[in-house]
Amino acid sequence: MSTPNSTLRAVRMGLLMSQDEFARAIRDAGQRVGQHNDASKRLVQRWESGETAAPRPVYARALQAVTGLPIEALGFSMPVALAHVSDDGEGGHDLEDSPVGIPATNGVPAAQPAPARGNYSGVWLSTYEFYSSGRGDTFVGKHYVVLLQHGNRLTAQSLPGASLNPDSPLSIDLQLDGSTVTGTWTEQTAADGYYRGARYFGALQMLVEPTGRRMAGKWVGFGKEFDVNTGPWELRLMDASTSKATLGKYSRPPES
Template sequence: MPSALRSLRQEQREVVAAQRADHKTWVEIAALFSSRYGVNRRAAMRMVHDWSQRDAADQWNARWPADPKTFKNFSYWELWPSPTGHAPSLDVLGRLAELYECSVSDLLDDCANFRSTDPAYRNKKNELSRISKGVVSSSDDGEARDLGELISTLELTDVNELARLAAEWSGTLSGSSNRRELLLKLSAGLSLAAASPALADDVKPADSALELSSQREGMTGIWRSRYTYPSSGRGKDFVGEHFVVVRQQGNKLIAQSLPHSTGSSLRIELVVDGSVATGTWRETTSPHGYYKGATYHGTLQLLVDPSTRRMHGMWLGFGREFVINSGQWSLILESSSIGKNAQREYYNKK
């Protein structure tokens, strides 16, 4: 029996290694684990990190020693919603999301979803599918009408539904196309367009800007920037971290890294619209490191936590030979002060 358990654990490690080598996110691998091993998303997110429940509790306690947990807590949260489980609070879910590098919704992805019982949701879904299949008409008037309908429908459509439709559309392409790379390229192009200075002021003072000023104030501060990136030459993923000074100017965020122990530097420019921050990044790598001071840049889109103390999302950029790479990126507020004394505390830290 013990050897069988070890064999299963080894199999899962090999699955994770292969998926990460293919630049899959923790969330994508967890979805695979849920299907293959019959576990819920909270258990799957722990398993893809190769943690036992005791390991996960140790990771929690290392981050939040003032709020210690045991393996039993993780067992109860993973058993929920069965009668023997305990429902995790929103605070717990937020910390689990930070621990597993995902969103709160990813931990509840397998829970009940009754949106399809809403007639308006079904009608909108059917309308979007109809328009997306025939947006180009034989006449100019027909094309303009369908395009206008598409734009109106997109404005009201959930991003998860858009993702599903995009994946469905990519499935109709010929097998010779690299569909994943095409979708990433489209996403990169749209993110660059959204971050264009020409669109930065494309908000209505009476609604979007007012909502932003009331809900997204106080994002100036020192933040810990953390992202994962693939290295084709070394055959595995790595983590890049910087402490950055973020300055807020209305709905714009400008982040510049503090002096780094390796000599690398990072600049991020974002435009915040509601709970989404979209923009660009540019990094000059360490002159003494593997990339010898090379400069890379790309696009970035992050979800802003309601507390405005955390942002997480994905980056896109071109690597060597113009291959599109992507990975997770998070920003966590460390200090609301950006004074000289506060900045010095984070100099040359990794």
């Protein structure tokens, strides 16, 4: 059976778009760069259901333009030809004084997860802290995210305009094992901000409180001197609904 692409669905819902509207945006993105595509609601349904495991490059480029995220962060189960090429045509990632990515696995086969308990879909407030060596101070990052659960997998995408710092979309991909959630995050910083549009990756592990309304733990990543950094991260449930009205309500910056 195909595995649904709940990451792409979360991203689309985070943009407050129906499948029809998402397909139209993909067609418009193709037109703007002179690469016509025939994106349709049915195609979006095939991507989200997992029936189509990866988009063709012409669609992948348009998806990146519409979502503002790299194609490898959109949950497709098969690689896409341009997955490791950045916007300027060069590979690799930036290293700044903020934490960046670490490998998700070390080659050891993953243990089978325990059955999921409850359903954690809804709007959550994501809060993390990090130390900036360049500025000599600790900072807080906050986003309202829409979180969707499919079996033991949790995917979250920040809502439009819902970050403490403008234009810094956040994606989180987690695996649920009992009361433990483990996975990765990706954040695209603002082009005119301190980190000049750099894209950061990291690992994350948290514990779910018995109430099911809060997850708390830590991220880990590398600094510019290749030292290992870490800090607290929590997700706090704001609303269990994922309706369009609810998502619209939280499409605003969290309080500082």
